[in-house]
Amino acid sequence: xxxxxxxxxxxxxxxxxxxxxxxxxxxxxxxxxxxxxxxxxxxxxxxxxxxxxxxxxxxxxxxxxxxxxxxxxxxxxxxxxxxxxxxxxxxxxxxxxxxxxxxxxxxxxxxxxxxxxxxxxxxxxxxxxxxxxxxxxxxxxxxxxxxxxxx
Numbered sequence: 696x697x698x699x700x701x702x703x704x705x706x707x708x709x710x711x712x713x714x715x716x717x718x719x720x721x722x723x724x725x726x727x728x729x730x731x732x733x734x735x736x737x738x739x740x741x742x743x744x745x746x747x748x749x750x751x752x753x754x755x756x757x758x759x760x761x762x763x764x765x766x767x768x769x770x771x772x773x774x775x776x777x778x779x780x781x782x783x784x785x786x787x788x789x790x791x792x793x794x795x796x797x798x799x800x801x802x803x804x805x806x807x808x809x810x811x812x813x814x815x816x817x818x819x820x821x822x823x824x825x826x827x828x829x830x831x832x833x834x835x836x837x838x839x840x841x842x843x844x845x846x
Contacts, residue, residue, distance in 0.1 A: 706843075710840075718757040730788050732781045733791045734765065734790070735762070736796050737796075750762055768799075769797075774805060775804070775808050778790065779808070781813070782808075788813065791815050806818045814833050817835040817836075
C-alpha cells in the first residue's frame with residue numbers, strides 16, 4: 696500500500712480561492728458582503744493566534760471581519776448582551792465565540808445564545824441535533840475540513 700501525502704497548505708489555499716469566488720459572486724449578484732464576528736474573551740495565547748488567523752483569512756476572501764476582544768473578567772451578562780447584538784446585526788452573518796472561555800462563564804449557555812443560523816462552529820444544540828439526524832445544518836469547520844482533505 697502506498698501512502699499519499701496530503702498538502703494541507705495547498706488544499707487550504709484552494710478552499711480560500713473558492714470561497715473568495717463565492718463571496719465575490721454574492722456581492723455582485725446580491726449586494727451582500729458576508730460578515731464574520733469573532734469573540735475572544737481573555738488572553739489565551741493560542742486563542743489569540745487562532746482569532747488573528749481567522750480575521751486575516753476572512754478579509755483575504757473578501758468578507759467583513761468583526762473582532763470583539765473582551766477582558767478575561769467580562770461578566771456573563773455582558774458577553775450574552777454582545778451575542779444578542781451580533782445576532783440582531785444584519786452585517787453579521789456568522790458568529791464564532793472562541794473557546795475555551797474563562798471558567799466563570801458557562802460555555803453551553805454562551806454557545807446556545809448564538810442564533811443557530813449564525814453559528815459558524817455548528818456547536819449550538821439545534822445544529823448538533825440537525826447534524827446528528829442527517830439534516831441540513833451548520834457543520835463544525837475543523838471536522839469538515841478533515842473530511843474534505845481525506846476525500
